[in-house]
Amino acid sequence: MKLLAPSILSADFSNLEREIRYVELAGADIIHCDVMDGKFVPNITFGPLVVSAVNKITELPLDVHLMIENPELHIDAFIKAGADYITVHQEEVIHLDRTLNMIKELGAKAGVAINPATPVETLGEILHFADLILVMSVNPGFGGQKFLDYTLSKIKKLNDLKIEKGYNFLIEVDGGINKQTIQKASDAGCNIFVAGSSIFSSDNVSAATTELKNLITQN
Ligand code: DX5
Numbered sequence: 001m002k003l004l005a006p007s008i009l010s011a012d013f014s015n016l017e018r019e020i021r022y023v024e025l026a027g028a029d030i031i032h033c034d035v036m037d038g039k040f041v042p043n044i045t046f047g048p049l050v051v052s053a054v055n056k057i058t059e060l061p062l063d064v065h066l067m068i069e070n071p072e073l074h075i076d077a078f079i080k081a082g083a084d085y086i087t088v089h090q091e092e093v094i095h096l097d098r099t100l101n102m103i104k105e106l107g108a109k110a111g112v113a114i115n116p117a118t119p120v121e122t123l124g125e126i127l128h129f130a131d132l133i134l135v136m137s138v139n140p141g142f143g144g145q146k147f148l149d150y151t152l153s154k155i156k157k158l159n160d161l162k163i164e165k166g167y168n169f170l171i172e173v174d175g176g177i178n179k180q181t182i183q184k185a186s187d188a189g190c191n192i193f194v195a196g197s198s199i200f201s202s203d204n205v206s207a208a209t210t211e212l213k214n215l216i217t218q219n
């Protein structure tokens with residue numbers, strides 16, 4: 001399964017409905033929402049209020065990436081706001097088993113993100129019940145950064161483990177995805193491709209979306 005998830009981080013927030021409509025009509029599968037608190041990452045974005053507004057704009061599933069401290073305190077609010085996937089960071093969550101189960105019990109799909117410097121091995125014991133593993137291909141906090149090639153081997157490792165052990169999680173990549181890098185991530189076994197600036201900072205949001213979508217569906 002290959003799905004395109006535009007990240008609204010780089011969208012024009014004064015025209016969010018129009019921006020989302022562009023990507024929706026051009027083949028986006030999921031809307032990726034980057035939540036940042038100025039603590040876990042240096043940047044601040046938005047909370048459940050904006051996720052709830054996005055949920056009113058689109059029927060597409062919402063993939064909420066929590067780059068915040070103590071995410072477990074806010075999971076319920078984001079699910080009530082309409083999140084279909086909730087992804088927390090391995091580096092932040094001490095009781096990962098408890099937190100993933102909490103997400104599932106509240107009715108969303110449970111994801112875990114790992115920063116570029118965090119090894120796949122730190123997830124060994126939760127891979128059998130996680131719904132999604134997000135491999136950060138940039139250091140989280142900002143859009144428009146360069147794709148870190150060495151993270152491809154982590155996607156490959158996760159895909160090999162999936163095949164070997166029969167796990168069900170989807171593999172997502174986030175950061176620096178454009179028409180050059182998307183192919184490499186796809187070849188490594190990735191399922192969900194987050195793209196922010198290569199879509200929303202382009203001259204033609206619809207065309208950029210369709211182009212990326214075609215690259216993954218042809219593969
Ligand atoms: C970065 C965010 C990403 C960001 C990606 O911390 O998690 O989702 O929007 O932006 P690009 O695609 O511009 O690297």
Ligand code: ZN
Binds near residue numbers: 032033174194
């Ligand atoms: Zn993200």
